[in-house]
Amino acid sequence: MMKLSNIHKTYGNGALQIAVLKDINLTIEPGEFVAIMGPSGSGKSTLMNIIGFLDYPSSGNYELNGEMISSFKEKQLAQLRNQHIGFVFQQFFLLPRIPAVKNVETPLIYAGVSKRERRQKAQQMLEKVGLEDRIKHLPNQLSGGQKQRVAIARALVNDPSVIMADEPTGALDSKTSEQIMELFVQLNEEGKTVILVTHEEEVAAHAKRVITIRDGMITDDRRQDA
Amino acid sequence: MNIVESFKIAFSSIWNHKIRSILTMLGIIIGVAAVIIIVAIGQGAQSMMTDELFAVDKNVIELYYEQDFSDEEGMMGDFYYEEPEITQEDIQILQALPDIRSVIATNSAWGSVTYNDKNAEPEITGVSSEYFSAQSIEVLEGRPINNRDNNGMNRVAMIDTVAREKLFKENEDPLGAIISLDDNPYKVVGVYNSPIPEQFRWSEGGEMLMPRSVIALMYGSREVDRLAVIANDSERIAETGWLAADTLTEHKQLENGSYTTYDLSEIENEINQMVLIMTLFIGSIAGISLLVGGIGVMNIMLVSVSERTREIGLRKALGATRGKILFQFLIESITLTSLGGLIGIGFASATAGLITLLSPIDAMVSPIVILIGVGFSAFIGIIFGILPANKASKLSPIDALRYE
Numbered sequence: 001m002m003k004l005s006n007i008h009k010t011y012g013n014g015a016l017q018i019a020v021l022k023d024i025n026l027t028i029e030p031g032e033f034v035a036i037m038g039p040s041g042s043g044k045s046t047l048m049n050i051i052g053f054l055d056y057p058s059s060g061n062y063e064l065n066g067e068m069i070s071s072f073k074e075k076q077l078a079q080l081r082n083q084h085i086g087f088v089f090q091q092f093f094l095l096p097r098i099p100a101v102k103n104v105e106t107p108l109i110y111a112g113v114s115k116r117e118r119r120q121k122a123q124q125m126l127e128k129v130g131l132e133d134r135i136k137h138l139p140n141q142l143s144g145g146q147k148q149r150v151a152i153a154r155a156l157v158n159d160p161s162v163i164m165a166d167e168p169t170g171a172l173d174s175k176t177s178e179q180i181m182e183l184f185v186q187l188n189e190e191g192k193t194v195i196l197v198t199h200e201e202e203v204a205a206h207a208k209r210v211i212t213i214r215d216g217m218i219t220d221d222r223r224q225d226a
Numbered sequence: 227m228n229i230v231e232s233f234k235i236a237f238s239s240i241w242n243h244k245i246r247s248i249l250t251m252l253g254i255i256i257g258v259a260a261v262i263i264i265v266a267i268g269q270g271a272q273s274m275m276t277d278e279l280f281a282v283d284k285n286v287i288e289l290y291y292e293q294d295f296s297d298e299e300g301m302m303g304d305f306y307y308e309e310p311e312i313t314q315e316d317i318q319i320l321q322a323l324p325d326i327r328s329v330i331a332t333n334s335a336w337g338s339v340t341y342n343d344k345n346a347e348p349e350i351t352g353v354s355s356e357y358f359s360a361q362s363i364e365v366l367e368g369r370p371i372n373n374r375d376n377n378g379m380n381r382v383a384m385i386d387t388v389a390r391e392k393l394f395k396e397n398e399d400p401l402g403a404i405i406s407l408d409d410n411p412y413k414v415v416g417v418y419n420s421p422i423p424e425q426f427r428w429s430e431g432g433e434m435l436m437p438r439s440v441i442a443l444m445y446g447s448r449e450v451d452r453l454a455v456i457a458n459d460s461e462r463i464a465e466t467g468w469l470a471a472d473t474l475t476e477h478k479q480l481e482n483g484s485y486t487t488y489d490l491s492e493i494e495n496e497i498n499q500m501v502l503i504m505t506l507f508i509g510s511i512a513g514i515s516l517l518v519g520g521i522g523v524m525n526i527m528l529v530s531v532s533e534r535t536r537e538i539g540l541r542k543a544l545g546a547t548r549g550k551i552l553f554q555f556l557i558e559s560i561t562l563t564s565l566g567g568l569i570g571i572g573f574a575s576a577t578a579g580l581i582t583l584l585s586p587i588d589a590m591v592s593p594i595v596i597l598i599g600v601g602f603s604a605f606i607g608i609i610f611g612i613l614p615a616n617k618a619s620k621l622s623p624i625d626a627l628r629y630e
C-alpha cells in the first residue's frame with residue numbers, strides 16, 4: 001500500500017518559488033490500475049516521480065506498507081527503485097549502444113543476479129512483450145512501439161509489484177498504443193499495481209481508477225469499470 | 227555488480243566511443259611516452275658517459291707525469307718537457323704496494339698490416355706479460371706475449387678476433403703466420419678476445435698486441451707511455467691512485483715534476499649531476515605536457531559525464547546506488563587512462579628500442595618508470611573522472627534524467 005499525506009512540492013526559492021504539488025492526499029492499494037490525467041503542467045509527472053522514488057517531496061509524508069519513506073537511506077531507495085517499482089518513461093530512455101536484451105538486463109545487474117539468470121530472465125521478458133525476434137537489436141534498430149516494449153520488459157524484469165508509466169503511449173500511434181495498453185491490462189490482471197499518466201481518454205478507459213490533477217491539486221478521483 | 231562486470235561495461239563504453247576514447251587517451255599517451263623516453267635517454271646517456279669513462283674497469287686509475295713550472299723557465303719558450311722513463315723496476319715497486327693488484331704499463335702504435343692480399347689497420351698496444359692478468363685477457367689460440375719477448379725484442383704479435391677475421395680465412399691457422407706491419411715482418415703467436423666492449427672500440431680495424439720494447443724500438447716511442455694501476459678495492463680507487471703516484475715520485479727522486487692522478491669519481495659525480503639537471507629540466511617539460519594532457523582528459527571526462535548524466539539518471543532509476551555509479555565511472559576512467567598509459571609505455575619502449583638500435587645510447591626503460599607511468603595515468607583517471615562523476619551521481623534520478 002502506498003499512502004501519500006499532505007504532499008507538497010515546490011521548485012525554486014524566494015519570489016520565484018512555484019508550488020507544483022499542493023497538499024496531495026492519495027492512497028493506492030495493491031492490484032489497482034490507476035490513470036492520472038490532467039492538463040499539461042499540472043504536476044502529473046512530478047507526482048509520479050515522487051510515488052516512484054525518483055524525486056523527493058518538499059513536505060508531507062509518504063508511507064510504503066506502513067514505513068516512512070523520508071527515513072529511508074539512499075541505498076534503501078535505490079533498492080526500492082530496483083525491486084519494488086518498474087518505471088516506464090515516455091521517452092523510453094534505453095541505453096543506445098547496447099542491444100535490447102542487455103537493456104532489459106540492466107536492473108538485474110544492480111540486483112546482483114548472475115549472468116546466466118539475467119540473460120534467461122531478460123529473454124523471457126522480451127518474449128512476454130512480443131519481441132523474442134528482436135533480442136540482439138540495438139535501440140536505433142527498433143520502432144517506437146518496439147522500444148517501449150523493451151522499456152516495459154525492462155520494468156518487469158525484476159518482478160516489481162508496481163508498474164509506473166508516464167505517458168507510455170505519448171510517442172506512439174493509436175494502434176500501437178492499444179497494443180501497449182493491452183500489455184498493461186494483462187499485467188494488472190496478473191496482480192501488479194499499474195499507475196500511468198495519460199492525456200488520452202482511450203488510454204484512461206483501460207484503468208479502474210482515474211485521478212485528475214489541476215494546478216497541483218487532485219480535483220477528481222473516481223473508480224470506473226474497465 | 228562485481229569488478230569484472232564493471233570492467234566489461236567500461237571496455238564496451240570505451241569501445242563504443244572509439245574516436246573520443248583515442249583522443250582522450252592521446253594526451254596521456256604522448257605525456258607518458260615523452261616522460262618515459264626522456265628518462266630512458268637520460269639514464270642511457272648517463273650510463274654511456276660513465277661507462278666510457280670507466281670503460282675498462284671500475285678500479286683502474288691512470289698515472290700522469292706533471293712537470294713543475296718555475297718562474298724563470300716555462301712561459302717564455304725555453305721550457306722543455308721531459309718525462310722520465312718508466313723502468314721495469316718502477317713497475318715492480320708499484321706492483322709491491324699492498325693496495326695495488328696489478329700495473330698496466332703500455333705504449334701504442336698505429337699501422338697497416340698485410341697478410342697475403344688481405345689488409346687491416348689495427349690499433350697496436352705494446353705490452354708486457356703482466357698486461358694479460360691485469361686486463362683479464364682471454365687467449366683463444368697460441369700464447370700471450372711474455373717477458374722473453376720483451377727482453378729479447380722478439381718480433382712477435384698477437385691479434386684479436388676482429389683482426390684475425392680481417393687477415394685470415396676462417397679455416398686458416400694464423401699461428402706462426404708471418405704478417406707484415408709497415409713492411410716489417412712479425413710472427414703471429416696468439417689470438418685473443420678484446421676486453422673492450424664493442425661499442426667503445428675506437429676503430430673497426432681490430433687490435434694487436436706486441437712486446438712494448440719492440441714498439442719502442444720500431445716507432446721510436448717511449449717504452450711506457452700509459453701507466454695505470456688496478457686497485458684491489460674499487461672503493462679506495464682514488465687513494466690507491468695517489469699512493470701509487472706519490473710512491474713513484476719518491477722512488478724516482480723527481481725534482482722538476484711529479485706523478486699525479488685524476489680522481490674520476492669527482493668527474494663521475496659531475497656528469498651525474500649534469501645529466502640529472504638535464505633529465506629534470508626536460509622531464510619537467512614533459513611533466514607539463516602530461517599535465518596539459520591530464521587537463522584534456524578532464525575536459526573530455528566532464529563532457530562525457532555531463533553527456534551521460536541521463537544515463538546516470540536512468541541507471542539510478544533502475545536501482546543503481548550512488549556508490550555503484552561512482553564505481554563504474556571510476557573503473558571506466560581508470561581503464562581509459564591506464565590504457566592510454568600502457569599504449570604510451572609500449573610506444574616509449576619501442577622508441578627506446580629504436581634509439582638503442584640506431585644510436586650509441588642504450589636507452590633503458592626501467593620498471594620503476596613504467597610503474598610510475600601507469601600509476602600516474604590511473605591517478606589522472608581517478609582525479610579527472612571521479613570529480614565529474616561524483617557531481618552527476620549526487621543529482622536525484624529525475625534531475626539527472628531531465629538533464630539537457
Ligand SMILES: Nc1ncnc2c1ncn2[C@@H]1O[C@H](COP(=O)(O)OP(=O)(O)OP(=O)(O)O)[C@@H](O)[C@H]1O
Nearest residue numbers: 011012018020038039040041042043044045046047
Ligand atoms: N526541475 C524543475 N524546476 C522548476 N520547475 C519545474 C521543474 N520540474 C517541473 N517543473 C514545473 O512543474 C510543473 C509541473 O510539471 P510536470 O512535469 O509535473 O507537469 P505534467 O503535468 O507532467 O505536464 P505534461 O503533461 O506536459 O507532462 C510545470 O509548471 C513545470 O514547469
Ligand SMILES: [Mg+2]
Nearest residue numbers: 044045046166
Ligand atoms: Mg509529464
